[in-house]
Ligand SMILES: [Zn+2]
């Protein structure tokens with residue numbers, strides 16, 4: 114099969130470059146739109162093939178469109194990833210050195226926490242320990258807003274988590290830097306940061322909240338899929354697929 118990139122693929126890539134990340138229904142709509150606009154034949158189930166063709170052309174540029182899941186909702190996303198730079202220096206065109214240092218400290222707090230989040234208070238306190246140029250409280254708050262706006266962090270009621278984009282793009286970095294802390298989800302095998310943990314000290318497997326919801330749905334008694342101990346955490350509701358939920 115020929116792997117030539119046509120106008121429809123070029124348009125798809127341009128949009129990905131502009132927005133960085135799209136959810137799966139959004140990627141399907143964009144795929145359909147690009148094919149219709151350029152009169153390219155398209156089959157509904159060929160999105161991944163379409164993206165494979167783009168990826169084969171991106172390879173020499175060390176770029177890739179990669180799939181990942183949201184730890185919040187379990188929904189699937191596509192992100193355009195720079196494969197050449199896997200650490201935070203990929204953000205250096207948008208952020209100063211001390212801002213990146215604070216972002217790394219925020220990642221340390223989030224990955225090192227039990228529930229995969231860090232409070233604004235903890236982040237503000239860690240701003241006092243910067244070795245590069247110090248950030249004032251107002252500057253730190255402004256920076257956190259920018260990191261949320263640029264889709265590196267999520268924020269809910271003063272608690273910060275790593276965004277889906279951040280996890281997809283920085284997965285190799287996170288796996289290397291936090292080897293001892295990071296595990297993969299027992300159900301979906303993606304890296305697990307916001308998750309529930311088996312309390313059996315000899316087991317300790319991690320499962321994302323949406324994976325917990327799906328796995329335990331309809332089971333009379335929640336038991337750890339690895340050690341069979343009682344699963345003591347609250348079982349969240351299964352979320353509706355994105356295409357059915359209102360936004
Ligand atoms: Zn999972």
Ligand SMILES: [Zn+2]
Nearest residue numbers: 311316337340
């Ligand atoms: Zn267990």
